Amino acid sequence: MLKETDVAENSSQKLSIVDRIWSGLASIKLAVIVFALISLTSIVGTLLEQKGDPEKNLKVVAKFVGTSAAPKAFALLDGLGFTDMYHAWWFIGLLYLFAANIIVCSLERLPNVWKLVRQPIQALSQDRIATMPFRREIMVKGNGDETIAAVESALRKEGFRAVRAESDGVVQFFAEQGRYSRLGVYMTHLSIIIIFVGAIVGMKYGFNAHLNLLEGTTSAVAYFGEGKEIPLGFELRCDDFNVDFYNKSDTPKSFKSRLTVLENGQPVLINGKETHEIEVNRPLRYKGVTFYQSSYGFAPNRDSLFKFLMTGKNGKNEASSLKFGESFTIPGTSVMGTVADFSPAIAVDESNRLFTYAESMNNPAVFVEFSEQGKLKYRQWILKRVPETWVLPDGTVEFQDLWGAQYTGLQVRKDPGVGIVYAGCFIMALGLYIAFFMSHARIWIILRGERGNARLIITGSSSKNRIAFEGKIERLAQALSAKDSA
Amino acid sequence: MDSSLFFGLSSIAYILAMICYIAYLVFRTQTIGLIATIITVFGFVSHTLAFSLRWKEFADIGGMGFMRAVPLTNLYESLIFFVWCIILGYLIIEWKYKNRSFGAFITPIAGMIMAFIDVSGISKDIHPLIPALQSNWLLAHVTMSFLAYAGFAISFATAIMYLALSADEKQRASWPYLFWTISFGLFSAILIAMAFDFISFKIIGRGAESFIKNYLFKASFRNASGVIVALSYAALAAFVFLVWRFGYVVKRAISAFSLDADTLDELTYKCIAIGFPVFTLGGLIFGAIWADQAWGRYWSWDPKETWSLITWFVYAFFLHARHMRGWRGDKIAAVAVIGFISTIFTYLGVNLLLSGLHSYGGL
Numbered sequence: 001m002l003k004e005t006d007v008a009e010n011s012s013q014k015l016s017i018v019d020r021i022w023s024g025l026a027s028i029k030l031a032v033i034v035f036a037l038i039s040l041t042s043i044v045g046t047l048l049e050q051k052g053d054p055e056k057n058l059k060v061v062a063k064f065v066g067t068s069a070a071p072k073a074f075a076l077l078d079g080l081g082f083t084d085m086y087h088a089w090w091f092i093g094l095l096y097l098f099a100a101n102i103i104v105c106s107l108e109r110l111p112n113v114w115k116l117v118r119q120p121i122q123a124l125s126q127d128r129i130a131t132m133p134f135r136r137e138i139m140v141k142g143n144g145d146e147t148i149a150a151v152e153s154a155l156r157k158e159g160f161r162a163v164r165a166e167s168d169g170v171v172q173f174f175a176e177q178g179r180y181s182r183l184g185v186y187m188t189h190l191s192i193i194i195i196f197v198g199a200i201v202g203m204k205y206g207f208n209a210h211l212n213l214l215e216g217t218t219s220a221v222a223y224f225g226e227g228k229e230i231p232l233g234f235e236l237r238c239d240d241f242n243v244d245f246y247n248k249s250d251t252p253k254s255f256k257s258r259l260t261v262l263e264n265g266q267p268v269l270i271n272g273k274e275t276h277e278i279e280v281n282r283p284l285r286y287k288g289v290t291f292y293q294s295s296y297g298f299a300p301n302r303d304s305l306f307k308f309l310m311t312g313k314n315g316k317n318e319a320s321s322l323k324f325g326e327s328f329t330i331p332g333t334s335v336m337g338t339v340a341d342f343s344p345a346i347a348v349d350e351s352n353r354l355f356t357y358a359e360s361m362n363n364p365a366v367f368v369e370f371s372e373q374g375k376l377k378y379r380q381w382i383l384k385r386v387p388e389t390w391v392l393p394d395g396t397v398e399f400q401d402l403w404g405a406q407y408t409g410l411q412v413r414k415d416p417g418v419g420i421v422y423a424g425c426f427i428m429a430l431g432l433y434i435a436f437f438m439s440h441a442r443i444w445i446i447l448r449g450e451r452g453n454a455r456l457i458i459t460g461s462s463s464k465n466r467i468a469f470e471g472k473i474e475r476l477a478q479a480l481s482a483k484d485s486a
Numbered sequence: 487m488d489s490s491l492f493f494g495l496s497s498i499a500y501i502l503a504m505i506c507y508i509a510y511l512v513f514r515t516q517t518i519g520l521i522a523t524i525i526t527v528f529g530f531v532s533h534t535l536a537f538s539l540r541w542k543e544f545a546d547i548g549g550m551g552f553m554r555a556v557p558l559t560n561l562y563e564s565l566i567f568f569v570w571c572i573i574l575g576y577l578i579i580e581w582k583y584k585n586r587s588f589g590a591f592i593t594p595i596a597g598m599i600m601a602f603i604d605v606s607g608i609s610k611d612i613h614p615l616i617p618a619l620q621s622n623w624l625l626a627h628v629t630m631s632f633l634a635y636a637g638f639a640i641s642f643a644t645a646i647m648y649l650a651l652s653a654d655e656k657q658r659a660s661w662p663y664l665f666w667t668i669s670f671g672l673f674s675a676i677l678i679a680m681a682f683d684f685i686s687f688k689i690i691g692r693g694a695e696s697f698i699k700n701y702l703f704k705a706s707f708r709n710a711s712g713v714i715v716a717l718s719y720a721a722l723a724a725f726v727f728l729v730w731r732f733g734y735v736v737k738r739a740i741s742a743f744s745l746d747a748d749t750l751d752e753l754t755y756k757c758i759a760i761g762f763p764v765f766t767l768g769g770l771i772f773g774a775i776w777a778d779q780a781w782g783r784y785w786s787w788d789p790k791e792t793w794s795l796i797t798w799f800v801y802a803f804f805l806h807a808r809h810m811r812g813w814r815g816d817k818i819a820a821v822a823v824i825g826f827i828s829t830i831f832t833y834l835g836v837n838l839l840l841s842g843l844h845s846y847g848g849l
């Protein structure tokens with residue numbers, strides 16, 4: 001006996017705890033608290049550099065609490081995970097709480113709204129007509145088919161397709177617009193959950209890595225963290241890398257890599273092409289892995305090739321690729337050029353001396369010694385970006401590139417959740433549009449015959465933007481009363 | 487023709503319009519009101535023309551596709567676009583509400599910002615875009631963000647006006663009175679402090695490039711001399727105190743606009759109801775898509791993104807408080823004010839005080 005009551009009490013208690021949690025999760029109060037907590041902690045997260053240099057962060061903390069208290073305060077913040085807070089368990093927990101809040105809150109209300117949405121508009125009862133908060137009454141001449149047609153056409157003009165019902169000599173028209181717009185809010189809430197799911201899928205099944213690939217080299221892996229390898233499942237080759245600059249400046253206009261995907265050593269056709277040019281904002285995608293152009297660098301070596309295009313006086317031209325110290329011949333002559341020096345970024349200082357001003361190939365130049373039959377004829381700096389320096393007494397020599405000396409810095413990402421996130425964004429945009437710019441409007445017009453004329457009661461309600469809606473009813477009333485005087 | 491001529495014309499127009507709107511408030515003659523509107527529209531057209539010309543100049547210099555060359559790459563350009571948006575917003579309100587009083591509030595702001603740009607010498611040079619910024623998504627992102635910011639700015643103005651009108655100036659200890667006087671006082675004081683920076687900066691005559699990063703509040707709160715810093719804070723406190731003590735003067739000025747509290751409350755809501763979806767789509771979604779295309783991450787919690795999210799939360803809070811809790815009046819106006827403070831921080835503060843991936847604002 002005793003035991004039974006115990007069980008009963010226990011279960012009722014349990015139920016009430018579940019209930020309490022449920023109603024807590026459904027409450028807007030929780031939403032307010034979670035909004036505030038996420039925002040306030042995020043502010044701290046923007047002040048401290050995330051995964052940043054502890055020294056720097058210590059200085060930031062010192063600005064707020066003073067130098068003496070800073071080490072302790074910093075240690076406390078660090079211990080609480082604020083130096084990498086967007087990955088801290090409590091922040092992730094807050095995000096989950098936020099998601100649970102939206103889900104439960106929406107589930108609580110959805111059944112009622114769904115019922116409303118499923119149920120088309122119906123005729124109003126006499127009592128309801130009397131209690132509608134907003135109504136207009138007008139008299140219209142005539143009480144025949146023309147009046148009915150007039151009402152229907154006036155409604156149509158406002159975009160309503162009316163249903164007509166008749167009982168006891170009273171005609172009622174009713175029509176509605178945007179019944180489904182009541183779901184806009186729920187679409188918006190749902191979209192947040194979808195974006196969450198997408199983000200989680202991405203974190204669980206994707207990776208974010210990087211790969212520096214020297215021109216002419218191939219890799220089957222990318223790297224993340226401190227050099228941990230991730231197999232790509234195929235190979236990637238960098239055929240070429242180039243930076244374009246705005247006119248004479250050092251502001252880069254674009255960086256481009258030419259990439260080839262290889263499977264079993266064989267180039268793969270993607271969109272019918274073997275090599276692909278990628279640049280910032282234009283990545284390459286293959287088998288769920290996306291390669292983004294993110295940086296570049298300069299690493300010359302013994303195998304780097306100087307590429308020249310030589311044109312002789314006779315107009316004949318010839319291309320040549322050679323290593324440092326090797327020679328080429330200007331077509332139609334016996335003049336030989338040998339690369340004697342190289343600068344990735346050459347400039348002239350005040351005293352007319354040449355110097356290298358940058359570590360990347362901003363303004364590459366080669367110093368070429370030209371000789372004829374073993375005798376030095378002349379020497380010249382040839383700049384890739386300055387065509388005037390290509391001109392020689394015996395023709396022109398264009399310095400096209402130092403190939404195999406630059407590497408392209410690629411961000412390598414696999415994120416199977418990104419499609420879900422995009423779908424969520426799309427639903428959110430749609431949901432917000434519906435929630436803010438559409439409304440569920442309902443109109444009833446009750447027509448009673450009175451001595452050959454008709455008395456019209458126009459009433460209705462709108463889920464949003466009451467003023468505009470009342471304006472609409474006003475317009476309807478005017479259109480109908482104008483009819484009668486005409 | 488160059489864009490600065492038309493920018494000059496529109497600055498002058500806005501300042502003239504400001505005079506007309508104020509005259510209209512005083513004399514209440516329809517003709518003056520009409521003239522004010524015509525001048526504003528003229529300024530707006532000239533402004534639009536100037537913006538398009540700058541766009542073209544930018545496209546020519548950069549040698550890029552026209553769609554890529556939206557002139558919204560630095561503080562100068564973004565302020566100009568911001569003014570364009572608030573004027574557009576204002577003209578719509580004037581037309582919809584058939585009320586010109588608000589013009590006396592908006593045109594001075596527009597005129598001031600334009601003059602401020604001119605005097606301060608914020609860099610007007612056209613810098614070509616580095617590759618990461620050459621994106622149509624970025625274009626949509628920046629344009630829509632500023633449209634939303636403009637909506638939020640107007641909601642801030644109406645919310646402050648609402649609070650000033652509805653708070654009882656005899657009860658200086660009541661929270662609505664404290665709230666509006668302090669936030670309005672701080673807001674004005676910061677604008678004044680910035681004006682000081684610009685003046686002293688002009689006198690020092692250093693290069694304009696690094697102004698924002700290196701000079702902001704250097705004439706006041708961040709001065710090298712401790713005395714000036716202390717004085718600045720004292721002046722700030724005194725200024726806020728004065729606004730608090732003599733709030734009724736401001737209130738009287740605002741009552742002159744003859745906007746009733748209900749209209750202001752509704753305007754605040756309307757501006758946010760438009761700003762919020764635009765900000766969500768343009769500011770957050772398009773921003774994420776751009777980051778995804780350019781960097782391979784749609785969300786990386788950098789300070790700019792995080793502050794956008796905070797701003798978004800504040801306005802989401804505004805909407806829910808209004809819809810579900812039925813907040814109206816003082817409380818909801820206070821949320822709108824906080825929302826705009828967060829907006830300003832997203833727009834300027836992050837660039838000034840924190841670091842991030844984003845380039846604009848770095849000048």
Ligand code: HEM
Binds near residue numbers: 098105432799805806
């Ligand atoms: C930042 C995240 C959120 C966004 C963007 C969002 C969005 C929206 C929007 C746009 C509306 C319509 C408001 C209007 O029409 O003015 C709305 C309404 C609503 N939201 Fe949220 N919401 C969020 C979070 C939440 C949370 C956490 C809850 C749970 C407590 C919640 C509960 C509601 C409810 C109950 C409504 C009213 C529904 C109705 O009118 O039938 N929302 N939400």
